Amino acid sequence: METVFTPWMSLAGGVLIGISATLLMAMNGRIAGMTGIMTGIIPPFSTDWPWRVAFLAGAVIAPVIYLAAGGAIPYAVPVALPLLALGGLIVGVGVYFGAGCTSGHGVCGMARLSPRSIAATVTFMIFTGLTVYVVRHVAGL
Amino acid sequence: MAKLFASLVIGAIFGLGIAISGMANPAKVLNFFDVAGTWDPSLIFVMGGALLTTALGYRLVFGRRQKPMFDAAFHLPVNKAIDTRLLAGSATFGIGWGIAGFCPGGAIPALGFGGVTVIVFTGAMVIGIVLARSLDGLRQKPAKAF
DSSP, X not given: OOOOOOHHHHHHHHXXXXXXXXXHHHHHOOOOOHHHHHHTXXXXXXXXXXXXXXXXXXXXXXXXXXXXXXOOOOOOOOSOHHHHHHHHHHHHHHHHHHTOXXXXXXXXXXXXXXXXXXXXHHHHHHHHHHHHHIIIIISOO | OHHHHHHHHHHHHHHHHHHHHTTTOHHHHHHHHXXXXXXXXXXXXXXXXXXXXXXHHHHHHHHHOSSOTTSSSOOOOOOXXXXXXXXXXXXXXHHHHHHHSOOHHHHGGXXXXXXXXXXXXXXXXXXXXXXXXXXXXXXXXXXXXX
């Protein structure tokens, strides 16, 4: 499935992610990593769960408001439900042991030039690329 | 209350950024990695914009503040180890991301508009985290003396 190249919207979105990461550090002193923030509200809750719930609520509500205000969010899932479930399960196990994902390691950790986050990011980018190649061009799904 | 309101707004900025950038759109994410097929390089601009902004922002924050506004100290990761746990976990995450096209930060902001697909992914991801955490808990318990 083809998607449209959107350098400006993607750049603008990236800058917003960076502003959010900066503000979360300035206000709460926290890394804006979705894995870390989310894991704190999967029982047993961490003691500082309220700000995590507020952050997640904001992240869910903002795109809905943007859509209601007439904004467009292109969205298509060219993956069957069983594979989405399998992928989700694997992602959950991976980000737990890897202690982070694209936001925590890929953005916040890399921005701090953390060798650990750079190693993690390079590793998952390579494995994501390999997996997409195998799924699309070897298995032909 | 101020901390909660700030967290809500900061989360909203994050979610809007993810949504308009294309990170919440599996078709676009998978195409970024599909260099041999329907390649869409847009996500380079997401990562570039996010990284540069965060790097500049962190410099400002750490240069000007001794502590964050709503906490006694900055909570920076203390684990510096590049070990099997980190690399195997990251590789596993990559495999799942390549299968589904959603990463955690891409999935959560799509929950409000993405319908059943993102709900199935997110539910499975939470189960994966719970499974991994309980496995890890079993492994790390000290062996019982017989």
